[in-house]
Amino acid sequence: MTRVSIPVLVTVMLLMFGGVAEAHKLKVFATATGAAIEGYAYFGTGGRARQSEVTVASPDGTVLGKTTTDDEGNFRYDATRRVDHVITVDGRDGHVASYTVAADELPQTLASGGDAAAAKPSAERTGAPIAAAPAASRTGEDADLKAFIDRSIARQIRPLREQIDAYQEKIRLHDVLGGLGYILGLGGLAFGLAQRRKRAGTGASDVTRGAQ
Known part of the structure; x- marks a missing residue:
């Protein structure tokens, strides 16, 4: 084995392992439909992460629930707080991935930051006059309408987000395979040139010995 071929083979092996790792990379996709957070976990090859533990936590690390x-x-979690939800899936064998569902995607009717009192109308907490009730009612209706619109948009956007994510994974894998083919081609060329120089050197030595 020539000195040139050794680094080439090492590079090829690294690219091969990198391609395998990219193909088996765990990904998570989730979206909020009302108070329900729905999503799924899958690998770069397209296979789904079956029977994998899903941990739902707040940004400060507090575990909100598991599924x-x-x-x-696929997985589903019913949110009870209007905070960012960090979804972490453990696909075993060292495959772990996370995805964050922003608080803005959840209905305003949910308690903010875990404070149940925050979700109640201010009139109820402070004992304000009954005359303020119609305004609070309109606010609740507006929140319900916004939640309905958010759910409708989420249903329309989800397929597009899935397609974009899957396309990006496919492009990365193609780049790795393309780089692997390029390196193999250069390695073959370097090996051929080295063998040619070796044969030329051997022939020159034979001619010199014959002349002596």
Whole structure:
């Protein structure tokens, strides 16, 4: 084995392992439909992470709940607080991935920051006159309308986000495979040139010995 071929083979092996790791990379996608957070976990190859533990936590690390993906890699969690939800899926064998569902995607009717009192109308907490009730009612109706619109938009956007995410994964894998082919081609060229120089050197030595 020539000195040139050794680094080439090492580079090829690194790219091969990198390609395998990219293909088996765990990904998580989730979106909020009303107070329900729905999503799924999958690998770069397209396979789903089945029966994997799903941990839902707030940004400060407080665990809000746990669930498990089904046989299709899908999961669901019903939010009770209007905070960012960090979804972490443990696909075993060292495969862990996270995805954050922003608080803005959840209904305004949910308690903010875990404070149940925050979700109540201010009139109820402070004992304000009954005359303020119609305004509070209109606010609740506006919140319900916004939640309905958010759910409708989420249903329309989700397929597009899934397609974009899957396309990006496919592009990355193609780049790795393309780089691998390029390196193999250069390695073959370097090996051929080295062998040619070796044969030329051997022939020159034979001619010199014959002349002596």
